[in-house]
Amino acid sequence: MRSLLAPVALASVLLLGSPDAHAAPRGLHRIRVTDGAVYGAVGGKEKPVRLTLDPRLQQKAERLLARSDAPEAAIVASDVRTGRILVWASRGGRDYVAEPHAPSASLFKIVTAAALLEGGYANASTETCYSGGFSSIKPADLESRGSACTTFGEALGKSINVVFAKMAKKHLDAGDLRRMAGTLGFTGELPxxxxxxxxxxxIPDDPFGMARAAAGFWNGKLSPLGALFAMQTIANGGERVRLVLKDPGVPVARVVERRALDPRVARTLNRMLQVTTKRGTCVKAFRHADGTRALPGMAVAAKTGTLVGKKPARMFSWFTSFAPADKPEIAVAVMLANDLTWRTKANIVGRELLEAYFAGGRDEPHAR
Incomplete structure (x- = not known):
């Protein structure tokens, strides 16, 4: 068992207060996997229906969650091109795929990055100099030029909190972040x-509170389904593609709800998110124990988040991704709410699911 004192990316470690009470769960119940199909009861309904899930990947996801030993956890994955849900797996007392149980933490930097790019305030090469602000942000951190400098593209992949706080304070307001959060699926009804x-x-209205929230500090809660939808939207060049979980009996058709991001913004976000697995917060997770590279020759776009909750005591970790980055096929979101001693983190679990998908033997949708 690993302890909380094991190395983590300091730029992604935040603190969380006590969780809110939750209403009755929504989503899936009594999931049953057969050789050729997956069935489950949707919402409060008792009768199971056939789902779009890939039986092989669903079983793999369930094994990964069981092996994680996290008290609460979830994995969800989709076919980027059609929005077909491939995996919907949860561990704990409720369906945590569809429930905003964990704070979004550093995943919220995706929202901030999109708002800055969409507003024309930055591009991937925009340079910011900074000091401090790794595990906390003070007002002085936002005024100091600092001796360390980095580009905006590197700051997202390396999850540098103070860079996002400084840029948001300079260029954005709370309304900008709220609107982009809704556009990407962090809030509002998902299709x-x-x-x-x-x-x-x-998002606080005062500039300092807004800047902290922009970096991922104390800014609400997100479901794995919402995280998945944000990444799927970026992978689709900025188009919001409808998600489908109930098997329609024919191959799932791609339905574009509307455009969320300018295609150029989506492409820039794609490149910035690839830094995460190449030299950012996820680089170690994409190496096996023997040092070999996971998914060799494939570019993977991803974002991580890590934080600690007090009541109950939890170490939350996030991983959300799509691959291959140059021609996306699958999007994945993983949330683990671990005890303060832990076996694994979300980025390892997510990488293993991606490896299972690209290992071959993919399900042919709706084969009868």
């Missing part, structure tokens, strides 16, 4: 054919 709870974003 999917089953009930799912909306995420919550709390």
């Amino acid at each position: 999917i054919d089953v009930p799912a709870s909306s995420g919550r974003v709390d």
Whole structure:
């Protein structure tokens, strides 16, 4: 068992207060996997229906969650091109795929990055100099030029909190972040054919509070489904593609709800998110124990987040991704709510699911 004192990316470690009480769960119940199909009861309904899930990947995801030993956890994956849900797996007392149980933490930097790019305030090569602000941010951190400098593209992949706080304070307001959060699926109703709870974003109006929230500090809660939708939207060049979980009996058709991001912004975000697995917060997770590279020759776009909750005591970790980055096929989101001693983190679990998908033997959708 690893302890909380094991190395983590300091730029992603935040603190969380006590969680809110939750209403009755939504989403899936009594999932049953057969050789050729997956069935489950949707919402409060008792009768199971056939789902779009890939039986092989679903079983793999369930094994990964069981092996993680996290008290609460979830994995969800989709076919980027069609929005077909491939995996919907949860561990704990509720369906944590569709429930905003964990704070978004550093995943919220995706929202901030999109707002800065969409507003024309930055590009991937925009340079910011900084000091401090790794595990906390003070007002002085936002005024100091600092001796360390980095580009905006590197700052996202390396999850440098103070860079996002400084840039947000200079160029954005709370309304900008709230609007982009809704556009990417962090809040608001998600386009999917089953009930799912909306995420919550709390952005203070004062400049310092807004800047901290922009970096991922104390800014609401997100469901894995919402995280998946944000990454799927970026992978689709900025188009919001409807998610489908209930098997329609024919191959799932791609339905574009609307455009969320300018294609150029989506492409820039794609390149910035690749830094995460190449030299950012996820680089070690994409190396096996023997030092070999996971998914060799494949570019993977991803974002991580790590934080600690007090009541109950939890170490939350996030991983959300799509691959291959140059021609996306699959998007994945993983949330683990570990005890303060832990076996694994979300980035390892997510990488292993990606490896299972690209290992071959992919399910042919709706084969009868």
